[in-house]
Amino acid sequence: MTVTTPPLDAAATAAAPAGRTYKLWRLNGFPLIPVLILLFIALVAIFADFLAPYDPQIGSLARRFRPPAWETGGSMAHLLGTDHVGRDVLSRLIFGARVSMIVGLTAVLVAGGIGTLLGIVSGYLGGWVDQVVMRVTDTWLALPALTFAIFLAAIVGPSEFNIIAILGGIYWTRYARVVRSEVLSLKQREFVRLAVVAGCSKSLIMRRHILPNVINSAVVLATLMLGVVIVTEASLSFLGVGVPPPKPAWGLMMADGKKGLMVGYWWLTVFPGICIMLMVLSANLLGDWLRVKLDPQLRQL
Amino acid sequence: MKQFIARRIGYSLLSLFLLSVTIFLFVRVTGDPMTLLVEPGARPEDIENMRHQFGLDQPLWVQYWLFVSSFFTGDLGQSFYYRTPVLELYFQRLPNSLLLAAVAMALSLVIGIPSGILAAVRVGGFWDGFGKTFALLGLSLPQFWVGLVLILFFSVYLGWLPSSGSGGIAHLLMPAFTLGWYFAAAHMRLTRSSMLEVLGSEYIKLARLKGLPEALVIGKHALKNALIPVITLAGINLVVMINVAVVVETVFAWPGIGRLLYEGVTFRDFPVVQCVVVIGGSMIILVNLLVDLLYAIIDPRIRLES
Numbered sequence: 248m249t250v251t252t253p254p255l256d257a258a259a260t261a262a263a264p265a266g267r268t269y270k271l272w273r274l275n276g277f278p279l280i281p282v283l284i285l286l287f288i289a290l291v292a293i294f295a296d297f298l299a300p301y302d303p304q305i306g307s308l309a310r311r312f313r314p315p316a317w318e319t320g321g322s323m324a325h326l327l328g329t330d331h332v333g334r335d336v337l338s339r340l341i342f343g344a345r346v347s348m349i350v351g352l353t354a355v356l357v358a359g360g361i362g363t364l365l366g367i368v369s370g371y372l373g374g375w376v377d378q379v380v381m382r383v384t385d386t387w388l389a390l391p392a393l394t395f396a397i398f399l400a401a402i403v404g405p406s407e408f409n410i411i412a413i414l415g416g417i418y419w420t421r422y423a424r425v426v427r428s429e430v431l432s433l434k435q436r437e438f439v440r441l442a443v444v445a446g447c448s449k450s451l452i453m454r455r456h457i458l459p460n461v462i463n464s465a466v467v468l469a470t471l472m473l474g475v476v477i478v479t480e481a482s483l484s485f486l487g488v489g490v491p492p493p494k495p496a497w498g499l500m501m502a503d504g505k506k507g508l509m510v511g512y513w514w515l516t517v518f519p520g521i522c523i524m525l526m527v528l529s530a531n532l533l534g535d536w537l538r539v540k541l542d543p544q545l546r547q548l
Numbered sequence: 549m550k551q552f553i554a555r556r557i558g559y560s561l562l563s564l565f566l567l568s569v570t571i572f573l574f575v576r577v578t579g580d581p582m583t584l585l586v587e588p589g590a591r592p593e594d595i596e597n598m599r600h601q602f603g604l605d606q607p608l609w610v611q612y613w614l615f616v617s618s619f620f621t622g623d624l625g626q627s628f629y630y631r632t633p634v635l636e637l638y639f640q641r642l643p644n645s646l647l648l649a650a651v652a653m654a655l656s657l658v659i660g661i662p663s664g665i666l667a668a669v670r671v672g673g674f675w676d677g678f679g680k681t682f683a684l685l686g687l688s689l690p691q692f693w694v695g696l697v698l699i700l701f702f703s704v705y706l707g708w709l710p711s712s713g714s715g716g717i718a719h720l721l722m723p724a725f726t727l728g729w730y731f732a733a734a735h736m737r738l739t740r741s742s743m744l745e746v747l748g749s750e751y752i753k754l755a756r757l758k759g760l761p762e763a764l765v766i767g768k769h770a771l772k773n774a775l776i777p778v779i780t781l782a783g784i785n786l787v788v789m790i791n792v793a794v795v796v797e798t799v800f801a802w803p804g805i806g807r808l809l810y811e812g813v814t815f816r817d818f819p820v821v822q823c824v825v826v827i828g829g830s831m832i833i834l835v836n837l838l839v840d841l842l843y844a845i846i847d848p849r850i851r852l853e854s
Contacts, residue, residue, distance in 0.1 A: 481692075487814060516697075531687070
């Protein structure tokens with residue numbers, strides 16, 4: 248639904264094919280800060296057990312609604328304050344990074360796996376297979392993603408596993424579309440025709456000759472989808488059909504924090520929001536850069 | 549032409565069919581639908597009665613037939629929570645959603661189109677960079693966060709705007725802006741790219757060669773053609789807005805369809821959830837059909853191509 252235009256300098260940078268792999272790693276326009284932010288969040292997620300000062304799921308009611316350390320009434324014991332049941336906000340943010348990373352990455356992998364497979368099969372085999380896959384894709388693309396996700400979550404009930412399955416089951420359509428259109432043009436290329444002449448089976452051609460050539464696009468799309476998936480996960484958790492409490496998910500923290508907003512407990516909503524924003528913005532900036540660098544065809548996406 | 553229309557309508561019917569099958573199967577594959585259709589805590593003999601009443605003891609294809617025909621007769625079941633037909637509830641809430649979507653759309657166009665034009669006219673300039681940042685933020689920031697930050701600033705600190713509920717124009721401003729920002733970003737990007745395309749065409753060069761002032765070239769000659777895709781997208785997005793406002797409506801407690809969906813989920817009121825999803829999906833399939841048909845009528849290239 249959204250249309251992006253290529254930045255003007257894209258044509259200039261893509262003009263020298265010889266130096267392409269070399270140029271890829273040069274720092275001109277490389278989104279260094281977004282990559283560092285994503286790395287940082289990933290490290291925090293991995294080492295959450297060592298970094299978090301408190302248990303993210305256990306609080307003490309005696310210490311509820313403590314403000315961050317620099318506000319009056321705050322203390323260094325809880326740097327970013329505590330929530331409505333006295334849990335340490337910083338510890339929950341740290342473990343929340345793990346939830347976001349696991350859900351985001353696996354959902355993108357699941358969606359990418361389904362979509363790439365269907366895109367290759369439908370593009371290469373053509374005929375009725377193509378018709379069926381594309382009609383289903385069109386229908387699923389027509390559905391409002393968030394509404395459909397809520398519907399599914401309402402049926403299967405909230406859990407981390409279900410959320411991954413739902414997000415994967417909803418967002419595969421974009422991969423299928425993009426990969427299919429690439430396969431359609433790859434099919435006409437010499438090396439595929441030669442493989443057919445050499446007697447390769449259809450499944451071998453799809454695996455050995457087509458798949459490696461569409462991986463680039465799939466990776467670019469995956470980076471761009473990471474942001475979308477994380478926002479959707481956070482929205483579902485916010486609405487109470489995502490990651491179930493008391494797990495520390497950023498969206499869930501904001502839903503809890505919303506109740507205290509009107510009385511001025513701002514830190515409960517602002518901090519998780521900043522985390523989501525930083526992660527999504529970083530993923531989008533990295534994705535935009537990769538799109539221009541790796542895959543000129545996706546610039547129109 | 550007739551063939552194109554017939555095929556396009558056929559595709560839409562197929563999509564509606566797939567939509568109904570998807571919803572039908574998901575409810576049944578993932579467990580006993582009775583747990584969703586019967587209120588929690590119902591007696592076993594009541595459940596058996598209901599099972600018979602809904603035809604759930606019948607073969608699958610009979611069940612599907614009952615499911616689809618219930619939509620055509622407008623009988624989408626009764627809400628457990630409100631104890632009224634869900635369709636009635638839906639139409640009670642629809643005007644609020646329409647109002648919110650209309651204001652959000654107006655905001656998104658007022659922001660999106662001029663900034664898109666400015667960005668296209670001076671590529672790489674200040675407005676281009678500003679617009680890009682604005683669009684990136686609009687597409688990246690979670691709506692519930694934008695909403696909560698607005699509440700924090702305008703309701704809690706400044707006390708200018710009401711934080712929730714419906715009423716006058718003051719209640720509409722924050723939800724409409726939150727919803728509109730995301731779409732403003734999309735409209736801005738499309739206006740920019742479409743404007744750039746038009747500005748590169750022959751007739752614009754001619755208009756410039758004739759010595760027309762730049763403002764007239766852009767404001768009159770280029771804008772007319774550049775806006776066609778934007779208006780189309782806005783038309784589709786208006787319908788999309790009605791159906792995706794669930795987060796915004798929840799944050800601001802706006803009594804629209806999205807809020808109805810949220811209540812349906814929270815109260816485990818499954819008929820309500822199903823109703824909102826079915827109608828929403830159908831609405832979007834139909835508006836896509838409408839746009840495609842209109843395009844085919846206006847532009848012969850499209851219908852000849854396929």
